Amino acid sequence: MSKMKIHTGDQVKILSGKEAGKTGKVLRVDAEKRKVYIERLNMLKRHTKPNPKKNPQGGVIEREAPMDASNVMVVCPACGQATRVGYRLLEDGGKVRVCRRANCGKDIDKA
Numbered sequence: 001m002s003k004m005k006i007h008t009g010d011q012v013k014i015l016s017g018k019e020a021g022k023t024g025k026v027l028r029v030d031a032e033k034r035k036v037y038i039e040r041l042n043m044l045k046r047h048t049k050p051n052p053k054k055n056p057q058g059g060v061i062e063r064e065a066p067m068d069a070s071n072v073m074v075v076c077p078a079c080g081q082a083t084r085v086g087y088r089l090l091e092d093g094g095k096v097r098v099c100r101r102a103n104c105g106k107d108i109d110k111a
């Protein structure tokens with residue numbers, strides 16, 4: 001289980017770098033390296049030679065490059081703002097992430 005505060009499927013906001021201020025959906029989380037992959041952001045272009053089987057034309061392939069998890073903030077689905085993440089314990093011992101904004105405080109995850 002990932003201990004990351006950012007989960008696959010989250011909307012996140014980029015805090016710095018060339019994509020700063022943009023928001024996107026998390027495609028994949030690498031908990032070990034503390035990296036996230038965000039849909040259509042931080043794209044990496046790779047020029048490829050023609051390959052008769054997969055890619056006869058050659059050309060440029062784009063894919064998402066990982067970003068540091070510390071460089072993104074979860075966007076709260078309730079208030080729509082980028083927020084730090086807190087936790088709320090459930091009666092069954094589980095926990096859900098909550099928005100830490102003072103005027104919101106709603107659950108980010110479904111309980």
Ligand SMILES: [Zn+2]
Binds near residue numbers: 076078079083101
């Ligand atoms: Zn909120």
